[in-house]
Amino acid sequence: xxxxxxxxxxxxxxxxxxxxxxxxxxxxxxxxxxxxxxxxxxxxxxxxxxxxxxxxxxxxxxxxxxxxxxxxxxxxxxxxxxxxxxxxxxxxxxxxxxxxxxxxxxxxxxxxxxxxxxxxxxxxxxxxxxxxxxxxxxxxxxxxxxxxxxxxxxxxxxxxxxxxxxxxxxxxxxxxxxxxxxxxxxxxxxxxxxxxxxxxxxxxxxxxxxxxxxxxxxxxxxxxxxxxxxxxxxxxxxxxxxxxxxxxxxxxxxxxxxxxxxxxxxxxxxxxxxxxxxxxxxxxxxxxxxxxxxxxxxxxxxxxxxxxxxxxxxxxxxxxxxxxxxxxxxxxxxxxxxxxxxxxxxxxxxxxxxxxxxxxxxxxxxxxxxxxxxxxxxxxxxxxxxxxxxxxxxxxxxxxxxxxxxxxxxxxxxxxxxxxxxxxxxxxxxxxxxxxxxxxxxxxxxxxxxxxxxx
Amino acid sequence: xxxxxxxxxxxxxxxxxxxxxxxxxxxxxxxxxxxxxxxxxxxxxxxxxxxxxxxxxxxxxxxxxxxxxxxxxxxxxxxxxxxxxxxxxxxxxxxxxxxxxxxxxxxxxxxxxxxxxxxxxxxxxxxxxxxxxxxxxxxxxxxxxxxxxxxxxxxxxxxxxxxxxxxxxxxxxxxxxxxxxxxxxxxxxxxxxxxxxxxxxxxxxxxxxxxxxxxxxxxxxxxxxxxxxxxxxxxxxxxxxxxxxxxxxxxxxxxxxxxxxxxxxxxxxxxxxxxxxxxxxxxxxxxxxxxxxxxxxxxxxxxxxxxxxxxxxxxxxxxxxxxxxxxxxxxxxxxxxxxxxxxxxxxxxxxxxxxxxxxxxxxxxxxxxxxxxxxxxxxxxxxxxxxxxxxxxxxxxxxxxxxxxxxxxxxxxxxxxxxxxxxxxxxxxxxxxxxxxxxxxxxxxxxxxxxxxxx
Numbered sequence: 001x002x003x004x005x006x007x008x009x010x011x012x013x014x015x016x017x018x019x020x021x022x023x024x025x026x027x028x029x030x031x032x033x034x035x036x037x038x039x040x041x042x043x044x045x046x047x048x049x050x051x052x053x054x055x056x057x058x059x060x061x062x063x064x065x066x067x068x069x070x071x072x073x074x075x076x077x078x079x080x081x082x083x084x085x086x087x088x089x090x091x092x093x094x095x096x097x098x099x100x101x102x103x104x105x106x107x108x109x110x111x112x113x114x115x116x117x118x119x120x121x122x123x124x125x126x127x128x129x130x131x132x133x134x135x136x137x138x139x140x141x142x143x144x145x146x147x148x149x150x151x152x153x154x155x156x157x158x159x160x161x162x163x164x165x166x167x168x169x170x171x172x173x174x175x176x177x178x179x180x181x182x183x184x185x186x187x188x189x190x191x192x193x194x195x196x197x198x199x200x201x202x203x204x205x206x207x208x209x210x211x212x213x214x215x216x217x218x219x220x221x222x223x224x225x226x227x228x229x230x231x232x233x234x235x236x237x238x239x240x241x242x243x244x245x246x247x248x249x250x251x252x253x254x255x256x257x258x259x260x261x262x263x264x265x266x267x268x269x270x271x272x273x274x275x276x277x278x279x280x281x282x283x284x285x286x287x288x289x290x291x292x293x294x295x296x297x298x299x300x301x302x303x304x305x306x307x308x309x310x311x312x313x314x315x316x317x318x319x320x321x322x323x324x325x326x327x328x329x330x331x332x333x334x335x336x337x338x339x340x341x342x343x344x345x346x347x348x349x350x351x352x353x354x355x356x357x358x359x360x361x362x363x364x365x366x367x368x369x370x371x372x373x374x375x376x377x378x379x380x381x382x383x384x385x386x387x388x389x390x391x392x393x394x395x396x397x398x399x400x401x402x403x404x405x406x407x408x409x410x411x412x413x414x415x416x417x418x419x420x421x422x423x424x425x426x427x428x429x430x431x432x433x434x435x436x437x438x439x440x441x442x443x444x445x446x447x448x449x450x451x452x453x454x455x
Numbered sequence: 456x457x458x459x460x461x462x463x464x465x466x467x468x469x470x471x472x473x474x475x476x477x478x479x480x481x482x483x484x485x486x487x488x489x490x491x492x493x494x495x496x497x498x499x500x501x502x503x504x505x506x507x508x509x510x511x512x513x514x515x516x517x518x519x520x521x522x523x524x525x526x527x528x529x530x531x532x533x534x535x536x537x538x539x540x541x542x543x544x545x546x547x548x549x550x551x552x553x554x555x556x557x558x559x560x561x562x563x564x565x566x567x568x569x570x571x572x573x574x575x576x577x578x579x580x581x582x583x584x585x586x587x588x589x590x591x592x593x594x595x596x597x598x599x600x601x602x603x604x605x606x607x608x609x610x611x612x613x614x615x616x617x618x619x620x621x622x623x624x625x626x627x628x629x630x631x632x633x634x635x636x637x638x639x640x641x642x643x644x645x646x647x648x649x650x651x652x653x654x655x656x657x658x659x660x661x662x663x664x665x666x667x668x669x670x671x672x673x674x675x676x677x678x679x680x681x682x683x684x685x686x687x688x689x690x691x692x693x694x695x696x697x698x699x700x701x702x703x704x705x706x707x708x709x710x711x712x713x714x715x716x717x718x719x720x721x722x723x724x725x726x727x728x729x730x731x732x733x734x735x736x737x738x739x740x741x742x743x744x745x746x747x748x749x750x751x752x753x754x755x756x757x758x759x760x761x762x763x764x765x766x767x768x769x770x771x772x773x774x775x776x777x778x779x780x781x782x783x784x785x786x787x788x789x790x791x792x793x794x795x796x797x798x799x800x801x802x803x804x805x806x807x808x809x810x811x812x813x814x815x816x817x818x819x820x821x822x823x824x825x826x827x828x829x830x831x832x833x834x835x836x837x838x839x840x841x842x843x844x845x846x847x848x849x850x851x852x853x854x855x856x857x858x859x860x861x862x863x864x865x866x867x868x869x870x871x872x873x874x875x876x877x878x879x880x881x882x883x884x885x886x887x888x889x890x891x892x893x894x895x896x897x898x899x900x901x902x903x904x905x906x907x908x909x910x
Contacts (some may be wrong), residue, residue, distance in 0.1 A: 001808075002470070041656065049502060060704055075621075077804070097795045099795070099797065100696070101692065101695070101696050101795075101796065101797035102795040102797050104795075124698075145640065146640035146644075148638045148640075152637060152638060153637055157637075157638055159644065159647070169886075173882050174882075175879075175880060175882050175883040175886065176880070176883075177883065179793070179858070179859070180795045180858045181793040181794055181795050181825070181826050181858070181859055181860055181863065182601045182607060182608055182612075182793070182796070182824075182825035182826055182827070182829070182863075183607060183612055183793045183794075183825050183827045183860075183863035183864055184604075184793055184860040184862070184863060185600065185601035185651040185820075185862050185863065185864060185866055185867075186860045186861045186862050186867065186875065186878050187863075187867065187875055187879050187883075187887050187891060187905070188648055188651070188652055188656075188887045188891070189601075189614065189647045189648055189650060190883065190886070190887065192614070192647030192648065193643055193645045193647065193648050195644060195646055196640040196643070196644060197643055198587045200642075213698045227885065237556065240556070240860070241555070241556050243579075243668045246692060253902045283739060284738060289741040323594055338634070338636040338637070338639055340554070340556075340557040340559075340635045340636055341556065341557055341636075341637070342554065342556035342557050364775070367638075368639050369634050369637075370635070370636070370637035371637055371638070372637070372638045392593055404634070404635070404636055405634040405636055405639040405641045406636075406641045407639070407640050407641050407795070408636065408637075408638035408639060408640065409638055409640060410640075411640055412640075412641065412642065419643065420642055423641050423642075424630075424641070424642050425630060425631070427628050427630050428630040428631075428632065428642075428798065429622070429642075431624075431894070432642050432643045432645065434893045435643060435893050437644070438886065438890050438893060439886070450642070
C-alpha cells in the first residue's frame with residue numbers, strides 16, 4: 001500500500017505539511033497536556049472536499065485523525081500524536097450566508113467567534129456563545145466542545161445556538177443534520193449529538209447558526225467585595241433567586257482575587273476577600289442593576305455601580321486579568337465543574353476542604369450566574385503531579401455528589417476521560433461508546449479521547 | 456416458555472389489563488390512524504420498577520413494546536397493534552421535586568402539562584412547552600415527540616426545556632442522562648437524542664425540567680384581518696423582521712377562518728380573508744403591541760388591540776375554535792411542515808398550488824412566529840385516500856425545497872415514515888437507524904414507527 005503520507009500529498013498537495021514546528025504545535029492545546037510525539041502530518045483543509053479527501057485516505061489506511069482549529073481547548077481533546085493525521089479546519093473561515101430575516105448564519109468551522117460577531121454586528125445580529133477565548137476560538141471548536149462562556153445564564157450555551165451541521169463521516173461521506181426553521185423534529189437529533197462530541201463522531205465542516213438580535217439599551221456594571229467567598233456565593237445565589245437575570249455574573253475567590261491585584265499592581269485586598277462582577281444589559285439594565293445593588297448590599301462590604309460602558313470595562317479588568325494572574329502563580333490544571341446554582345456555596349466549602357486535606361492551592365473563578373466553577377490547581381513543573389490528580393479526583397466527586405457534573409464547558413478530552421464512567425455509570429458509558437462506534441466503526445476518529453477503556 | 460401475558464400478569468398483577476375496550480383505545484392516537492388489531496395487553500405502570508419489569512419480560516420474550524400516555528399524538532407514533540405490549544405511563548404523574556432556586560422540577564412522565572403548570576405557578580414558575588393539547592398532553596409525550604406549541608419563537612421548544620432524563624432501556628436497565636446544572640457537556644448529549652425519539656430508544660420514566668419564572672406584566676392581544684393569506688404571511692414576517700418577539704403569533708387562512716366563523720355562528724369573513732392573532736407579554740408588552748399595530752397597519756384591513764386579558768381571550772376564541780371547526784369539515788389529515796420564517800408566504804403559495812393541482816381542500820393554520828404550518832387535508836370517510844397522500848407528498852417536497860422540514864412538532868410516527876429518508880438522505884437515515892439499533896438491538900421498541908424500511 002502507498003504510505004499514508006504519500007497518499008495525502010498526492011491528493012492534497014500543498015495542504016499537507018510535515019514542517020517539524022507545525023507538527024510540534026499540533027501536539028498541544030492550552031491544557032498544558034501534549035501528545036508525547038508529533039503527528040504524521042498536518043492537513044490544512046480549505047474546503048469540504050479537502051476534508052473528505054483526507055477522511056477517505058484515513059479510512060482506507062486505518063489512520064487516526066484528530067480534528068483541530070485554534071488549539072484553544074483546555075482538555076487536550078485536539079492534541080494529535082504519533083501515527084495520527086492532524087486535520088486542521090482553521091483555514092475554512094468563510095461566512096456563506098447571513099439571513100437577518102431568519103436570524104441565522106451559515107459558516108465554515110474555522111471562523112473565530114470575535115470575527116463572526118464583528119461581521120454579524122453590521123446586520124444588527126450576534127451569536128451568543130462567548131467563551132473567554134472568543135478572540136481566538138473558532139465556531140467549529142465551540143461546537144465540538146459545547147462551549148459555554150460568560151453569558152450563558154441569560155443567553156444560553158452553544159447547544160442552544162446551532163440549528164444544523166454539515167458533517168464529514170469517518171469514511172468521507174457528507175451528511176447535513178438539523179434544519180433552518182425554528183422548529184424541526186424530523187428523525188433523531190444528530191445536531192445535538194454532534195455538539196460536544198469532541199471529534200469522536202465526525203468532522204464538522206459547516207454550521208447553520210441560530211443568531212440573536214443585538215441587545216439595545218444600556219450596559220450597567222457592578223462589582224462588590226465580600227469578606228468571604230461563601231458570602232459572595234450566597235449573594236450571587238440571592239441574585240439568581242430574585243429572578244433578575246444579569247448578562248454576566250462572575251465570582252473570584254480570595255486566591256484568584258489577590259493574584260489579579262498583584263498582576264495589576266493594585267493594593268492587595270483583605271485576607272479572604274472575594275469579588276463579584278456583574279453586568280446587566282437590555283432595556284431594563286438600569287432597573288435590574290439597581291435591584292441587584294439592593295440585594296448585594298445585604299451581603300457585601302462595598303458595592304460599585306456604573307451605567308457607563310467604559311467605566312464598566314474598568315471594573316471588569318480584574319476579572320479579565322485572571323488568566324495571566326493565575327499563570328503567574330505557577331503551572332495550572334484548570335478544572336471546570338458545574339453545580340446547581342443553589343449548591344455553589346457548598347462547592348466552595350468543598351474546594352476549601354480539598355485544599356486543606358491535600359495541601360494544595362486552588363484559586364477559583366466561577367461563572368456564578370450558571371454555577372460553573374473553574375478551580376485552578378497550582379503546581380510546579382510541566383507534569384501534573386499525583387497529589388494534584390488526587391485533589392482533582394476528590395473535587396470531581398464532590399461536585400457530582402452535589403448534583404453537579406465533571407465539565408460545564410471544556411469537555412472531557414484526555415484530561416477527564418478517567419472520570420467519565422464514574423458520572424455516566426457503566427451502562428450509559430457503554431451505550432455512548434457504542435453510539436460512537438456507529439459513527440466510527442474502525443476507531444479512527446480522535447482515539448484515546450473521551451471514551452478510553454479503563455486499564 | 457411461559458406466554459408473555461402470563462409473565463406480565465405474574466410480575467405486574469392488576470397493572471395488566473386485557474379489557475377489550477382498553478385494548479381498543481390503545482390502538483389509536485388522535486391522528487385518525489389506528490393499528491389494525493389490538494395489542495396483547497395494556498400495562499398501566501405506576502412506578503419505574505413496573506416499567507423495568509415490563510421491559511425485562513419484553514426483552515426476554517422478544518415482544519414489541521409501544522410506550523403510551525395521553526394518546527394525544529397526531530402522527531400515530533404511540534398506536535399499539537397485534538402482538539405488542541402497550542406500556543402506559545399515564546398513571547406515573549408525581550412531581551418529585553420543585554426547586555425555585557435552581558429553576559428546575561423533577562417529574563414522572565405521565566403528568567399533564569396543564570396540571571404541572573398549575574402546581575408550578577404556586578412557586579412563581581412555569582414549564583414553557585405549550586402544545587395546543589396542553590390540557591391533556593403529558594410531559595413524557597412532549598419529550599418523546601419534541602413538542603412545540605404556540606410560544607416557541609419567544610420561549611423555545613421542548614428541547615430547550617429539559618435538563619436530564621431517566622430512561623429504561625430495552626432490556627430493563629435504567630440510565631440517568633444529562634445534568635441539574637445550567638451547563639454540562641460530560642459525554643454525548645443523550646438527553647437531546649431522546650427528545651423526539653418517539654419511543655424508539657427507550658422508555659422515559661423521569662425528567663428534570665428546566666423551568667422559567669412566571670412572566671410579570673401585561674398581556675396585550677391583537678387581531679388583524681387581511682384580504683389574502685399572502686398579506687397575512689407578509690405582515691407576520693414583517694413583525695419578525697422588526698425584532699419584536701410576540702409570545703404568540705397565529706395565522707389562519709381563508710378556509711380555516713371561515714370554518715371557525717361558521718362554528719361560532721359569526722358573520723362570515725370576506726372571500727379569501729385571513730387572520731393574524733398576536734399576543735405580547737412581559738414588562739414591554741404594551742410598547743411591543745403598539746409597535747406591532749403600527750407594522751400591521753401597512754398590511755391589514757383592520758387591526759384590533761386590547762390590553763385586557765379577558766378581552767384578549769375573546770379575540771383569540773376564533774383560533775381556539777380551530778380544531779373543532781376543521782373537524783366539522785370532514786375527516787382531516789393534519790400536517791406539520793416547518794419552514795424558515797422568511798419563506799412562509801411562499802409556502803402558502805405552494806399550498807394553494809397543491810390544492811389546485813390535486814383538487815383538494817387544505818385549510819391551514821400556522822404558528823407564524825416560528826414558521827410552523829399545519830395544513831389540514833380534508834377528506835371523506837375513515838381511510839386517507841390516495842389523492843390526499845399524493846397531495847401531502849407534493850406539499851412535503853415543497854416544504855423541504857423551501858429549506859423546511861417534514862415535521863415541526865408532531866413527529867414522524869407512522870404517518871410520515873415514508874418521507875423520512877427523502878429529507879435525511881440515505882446515508883443519514885441509515886446512520887440514525889444504526890444508532891436506534893444500539894438502543895434496541897432486537898427491535899422491540901416501537902417497531903414500524905419512524906424508521907421503516909422501504910418496500
